[in-house]
Amino acid sequence: MxxxxxxxxxxxxxxxxxxxxxxxxxxxxxxxxxxxxxxxxxxxxxxxxxxxxxxxxxxxxxxxxxxxxxxxxxxxxxxxxxxxxxxxxxxxxxxxxxxxxxxxxxxxxxxxxxxxxxxxxxxxxxxxxxxxxxxxxxxxFDSIPFDLGVLFLQNEAQQRFGEPLKRVHGRVKAIKGGPSGGTAASLLATMEAVGRDKSLIKTLGNPYALVPGFKGPRQPDDSVAEWDELVQSWTAPFVMAPINTKNVHRTNALRGHPWGTDFLYSERMLTGKGEKGELRAKKSARKDRIQNILLAIAPTRALIRRFVLPKPGEGPSLQQRESGLYDLVFAGQTASGQVLRARVKGDRDPGYGxxxxxxxxxxxxxxxxxxxxxxxxxxxxxxxxxxxxxxxxxxxxxxxxxxxxxx
Incomplete structure (x- = not known):
């Protein structure tokens, strides 16, 4: 009809x-x-x-x-x-x-x-x-650039090497744009839901939470500062990794696990090389832990809603949206050791433009x-x-x- x-x-x-x-x-x-x-x-x-x-x-x-x-x-x-x-x-x-x-x-x-x-x-x-x-x-922005970034890299690996990448690292090289009020509001609502139902903690921590009935291998710990050999940089936690990683694993499952049932995916931010990169990574990881602790406290969430979140109908200006960007790096390795890298770029502020x-x-x-x-x-x-x-x-x-x- x-x-x-x-x-x-x-x-x-x-x-x-x-x-x-x-x-x-x-x-x-x-x-x-x-x-x-x-x-x-x-x-x-x-x-x-x-x-x-x-x-x-x-x-x-x-x-x-x-x-x-x-x-x-x-x-x-x-x-x-x-x-x-x-x-x-x-x-x-x-x-x-x-x-x-x-x-x-x-x-x-x-x-x-x-x-x-x-x-x-x-x-x-x-x-x-x-x-x-x-x-x-x-x-x-959550989760298309990451979901399709992994898909693109895996497709290229199959064509070039005749085998999938056993592990892929999604890395945020650059991001410019104000935080999305909707994303922040969703995070606060999730924290409040956890306060009412502690069983959600297990769901949120499970990389396969969106693949009912499937249990895969232990995934990388993306909550700490870490040196990444595939991209030769120090890395730190990325706030959107908990949702993006789950969508990537669901995509693999819905497509019939073409990347293997033992596929590993990690998503983090690049902080640079050397001592400065290490320092930035550790500082960022520490900040991330503190923010998670504070978000678990109801009065903190109330203050954020009152003073931090954009009011309904508010958001970044046209100039801010159009001057924003994001630059993502995806690096993967096959079981036989072959490495492939890709870049995904967006031309606007990620959360809105x-x-x-x-x-x-x-x-x-x-x-x-x-x-x-x-x-x-x-x-x-x-x-x-x-x-x-x-x-x-x-x-x-x-x-x-x-x-x-x-x-």
Missing amino acids: QKPYDIIVFGATGFTGRLVAEYLHKTYGDGREVTWAMAGRSEAKLRQVRDQLGIDAALPLLVADASDTAALKALVAQTRVVITTVGPYQLVGNQLVTACAEAGTDYVDLCGEPGWMAQKIPQLQKVAAASGARIVFSCG STCKLIAESALCLIREVDHTMAPGGVWTPGAAMGLPLLNRLQARAGLSFAIEAD
């Missing part, structure tokens, strides 16, 4: 949702190339955002609250795919993703909340498989380039559902580059 819209942007009045709407408007127009609509809980605010962005008044505005199950069911029935930027998903995302899974409507989000994702995968897999809905979590392009292009890739024989209904990662078609689309349209480094 033909649906009125290709895409509905849910949460279009929020800071990130507004950026997604702006990107679709500037890139694909107001409904001729891509039929789309803006959705949120306030028609007046939706109209205001539409007018501020210079979008044609004919672009549809749809009203639904994240807690209104009936309205959400009516909403998702009208579109091929829903883009949702409304989080934390563990607090306000349950009804929407369930509505999509039941209706057979594809779904993409920016989720970096592994505890919630680990709950949703077994809950929604059979439902989505029956309806044909493709539920794809983590379609922003790049993320709005990543999720929009993911939605379009899913409905236009990935049919149900390639990715049937179910709960997916970007790398498993869309893989190289998405990688190529992001290189062509979203300011990302993937390249093998010469020896």
Whole structure:
């Protein structure tokens, strides 16, 4: 059955949702190339955002609250795919993703909340498989550049060496851009969930938490300062590694473990060589430990919510978003000792400027380039559902580059 819209942007009045709407408007127009609509809980605010962005008044505005199950069911029935930027998903995302899974409507989000994702995968897999809905979590900076970076490197290794890389190191060489308020809010919500349910600690610490029933080898400890032989640099913990590593292992599993059931993946930040690099690595690791301790304390979280997190609708300026960037290094080694390295770069601030392009292009890739024989209904990662078609689309349209480094 033909649906009125290709895409509905849910949460279009929020800071990130507004950026997604702006990107679709500037890139694909107001409904001729891509039929789309803006959705949120306030028609007046939706109209205001539409007018501020210079979008044609004919672009549809749809009203639904994240807690209104009936309205959400009516909403998702009208579109091929829903883009949702409304989080934390563990607090306000349950009804929407369930509505999509039941209706057979594809779904993409920016989720970096592994505890919630680990709950949703077994809950929604059979439902989505029956309806044909493709539920794809983590379609922003967490975790597309890392998920596809590993996929790209492994693909090249198979072509060049005829064997996969047994281990891959994902390393953040440079990153410029303000912290994402949504990511921070999700982290706080996760810490509060742990306070209510201590069993979540085991889930968050399990690298295979998003691969139900699978137990692989012990993974590298990315919480300490460490020298990395593959990239010849000292390294320190990276705040997004706990979600990215889980998505990478899920991609490997969903693709049938082409990289082996003994695949090892580590994700960290580069701090440089020599004594200065070592000092930076140890200082960063110590800071990371202290932050984790403080985040476990309720009064600290309350202060962060009050004084640190951006207020609703706030975020970095256009200049800050456009001057941002990220530069990632991926290095891997086969069982026979052959080494391969790649670089993944993004041309905007990762949390907002790049993320709005990543999720929009993911939605379009899913409905236009990935049919149900390639990715049937179910709960997916970007790398498993869309893989190289998405990688190529992001290189062509979203300011990302993937390249093998010469020896």
